[in-house]
Amino acid sequence: MSSNAKIVLRKKPNCKGLYPLAIRITKNRRSTYRYVGHYIDIEDWDEKNIRVKKSHVNSDNLNSLLTQELSEANKALINLQSEHKDASAHQIKKELYGSSENSTFFELAQEHLDDLESLQKLNRLSCDKAWVGYILKFYKSKQLTFQEIDERFLKKFMLYCKINHKLSETSIMNIMVLVRLLYNRAIEQKIVNRELYPFGGNRVRIKFPETVKIGLNIQEIREIENLDNLTPSEFHARNVWLYSFNFAGMRVADVLRIRWSDINDNRLQYRMGKNSKLISIKIPQKALLILENYKADKRNEIDFIFPELKKANLTNPKDVFNKIKTANRKFNTHLKSIAKKAGITKKITMHIARHSFGNIAGDTIHPLMLQKLYRHSDLKTTLNYQANFIHKEADNALDSVVNF
Incomplete structure (x- = not known):
């Protein structure tokens, strides 16, 4: 992809509330900025025509400076494109400005x-x-x-x-x-x-x-599953938490991005947000029962299963990120009250679903299989993570010494 330069007003004001003018250099969707050394009020910037408005006392001089800076940058970029086809935005900036x-x-x-x-x-x-x-x-x-x-x-x-x-x-x-x-x-x-x-x-x-990573045990999870005095918001938070747990502690961002079209032949197939890995995994029976609660709100095959992203602006990554962050905060609030109703003193958050799976798995599942279930890229990550939940050998060793 070719590189390009553009005049921009950076939306990062200084201590006086003025905004810096800059040349943005972009290559392969990665940008860096060359600040021209002048700050203006945001009201003096014409976003549509990309220039300083006449309302600024030095608008003519600033626009001439910006035009000159942009012209020099574009001329240099044309020369660099043939010589440095693989140069990054920062390398291009270095070539342009020394x-x-x-x-x-x-x-x-x-x-x-x-x-x-x-x-x-x-x-x-x-x-x-x-x-x-x-x-x-x-x-x-x-x-x-x-x-x-x-x-x-x-x-x-x-x-x-x-x-x-x-x-x-x-x-x-x-x-x-x-x-x-x-x-x-x-x-x-x-x-x-x-x-x-x-x-x-x-x-x-x-x-x-x-x-210290502390997860719930089987009895505690059963207590949560069997609760029947939940508010609608708590009921939904429990569903999302249990859904995450049943998929080996799937991250909340991935849970909320799941669509009905990701389910085929009782298998969940999706791409992880953290490392873009493609995942295909059987849907446990308990997860299928959770899905039944959301079929009535299904609008089409590509609709999200859970409601949090249904109204998100999917063309705006920040909006999606903020909605997931807000949802996670609300889930954790409701999980706190769920734990109280279940008589559980351990802290419960969305991330604890992952710890709970690790706690119950212990050393009963082969590390390579756990690596696949956790979707870890490196086996060492799995071994280090699971070490937090494997206590049997140390417990037996202790008993062998003190139980005499």
């Missing part, structure tokens, strides 16, 4: 976020955008250079996150992973010397704390 050795941390962070948005990786975009926000709150300026991000800076930042924002150790480590990713990119682009790398060895080590 070295990026003065790029700041937040400039590379913004490029990273723009990439995630272009690739529609909205869940990660939401997380990484929040992580970048914590760094900006700590430093209080977007002029942070990579040379400033040393061991002392990172340790002070981690302490700040823990004390000022009460972030968990896992969240802090996730921010460190993002900083490390961007630092490595800065090294590749020769923005910072590799000798200043602040991670690993005796410097800052990224080590995630062990987490």
